Amino acid sequence: MALAVGLAVALALSVAGCGGDEDATSPPSETSQPLPELAKGWRVHRDSAIGYAIGIPPHWQVSTSSEAGVKAALIRSPDHLVAVTLVAARDPGSLAVPLEEFATSALAALPGFERRLEPSTPRPFRRTPLAAVQTVGTGTTKARGIKERTTLIVLRREGIVNYTVAIVENAQRSRSAKNRALALKMMHTLRDQPVGSPVPPA
Numbered sequence: 001m002a003l004a005v006g007l008a009v010a011l012a013l014s015v016a017g018c019g020g021d022e023d024a025t026s027p028p029s030e031t032s033q034p035l036p037e038l039a040k041g042w043r044v045h046r047d048s049a050i051g052y053a054i055g056i057p058p059h060w061q062v063s064t065s066s067e068a069g070v071k072a073a074l075i076r077s078p079d080h081l082v083a084v085t086l087v088a089a090r091d092p093g094s095l096a097v098p099l100e101e102f103a104t105s106a107l108a109a110l111p112g113f114e115r116r117l118e119p120s121t122p123r124p125f126r127r128t129p130l131a132a133v134q135t136v137g138t139g140t141t142k143a144r145g146i147k148e149r150t151t152l153i154v155l156r157r158e159g160i161v162n163y164t165v166a167i168v169e170n171a172q173r174s175r176s177a178k179n180r181a182l183a184l185k186m187m188h189t190l191r192d193q194p195v196g197s198p199v200p201p202a
Contacts, residue, residue, distance in 0.1 A: 028159045030090075033129065033191035042189075047073060048197050050088050052163065055189035057182050075186070077179035081170045084183050089162045090195075099133045099154050106164055107152040113139035117150065127188045130155040130163070138171060147171040151180070157192045165190075 030051075035044060038055040045062050046053040050071050056062060059078040064071060075084040089095070094102070104119040117137030125132035132155040140147050151167040167183045169176040 030157075030160050030192065030194045032193045032197060033157075035191055036189055038189065039185075046193060048193065048195065050086070051090075051161065051193050051195040051197075052086065052088060053191045053193045054186060057186065060182075075183075077176075077182070079175070079179070081173050081176035082179040082183055083168050084186065085166045085168070086190075087164050089164070090160065094162050095156070095159060099131060099156060102162065102164075103133050103135045103152050103154045106154065107135050107137050107150060107166075110137075110150065110152075110166070112141055112143065113148075114142055115139060119152070125153050125155070125187070128155060128190065130157055130190070130192075132156065132187075149180075151184070153187055155187070155190060161192055163190060 032053070035053055035055060038044070039057075041058045042055045043058075044053065045056045047064065049064065050073055052073075056075065061076045061078075063074050063076075065074065066072070070087060073084075073086040075086070076082070097105075100122040103122050107117055107119040110117055117139050119135040119137050122133040122135045125134040132153060134151055134153045136149065136151050138147065138149045147170075149169050149171040151169075153163075153165040153167070155163040155165065165187055167180060167187075169180045169183075
């Protein structure tokens with residue numbers, strides 16, 4: 001599993017976000033979005049530093065890191081065959097880039113593979129209140145020679161925030177498909193939460 005996906009997504013985010021036209025008007029007010037009803041056994045996880053809320057399946061682990069000044073969340077399946085990295089961007093440059101361009105640029109910029117990942121044609125990522133697209137690429141890691149499949153999803157609350165999510169799975173292990181499906185289901189629960197907003201007690 002690629003351990004540096006958090007930093008890689010941050011790098012990709014800056015590549016995809018550069019060069020966009022900045023809007024001089026004031027951005028819309030950011031308010032917390034309510035979470036949907038979660039599946040039995042799932043728990044609510046809120047992060048006021050990155051600014052998001054999400055449903056987490058049983059036994060999945062959540063941690064955070066800060067590399068190159070970019071905060072990232074890492075969500076792992078119990079068997080560690082699937083890892084989800086999430087970063088958020090609220091700058092006008094990133095928000096000005098069309099979703100499809102943002103997603104393919106971010107996936108292609110991910111380092112650590114023997115060859116540059118070739119993104120699939122972006123398609124809508126549905127069942128979310130956010131505007132969202134997904135693209136997929138498969139490659140072999142330089143470090144360990146493992147074939148990994150990466151699903152790159154960009155979810156946008158127009159004028160407010162981009163969430164860039166990399167779902168990386170070990171493509172050599174068939175049982176990773178089940179946890180990849182759970183990771184996609186998780187992304188359907190992802191909601192915006194303003195940075196610094198109070199986190200309700202558990």
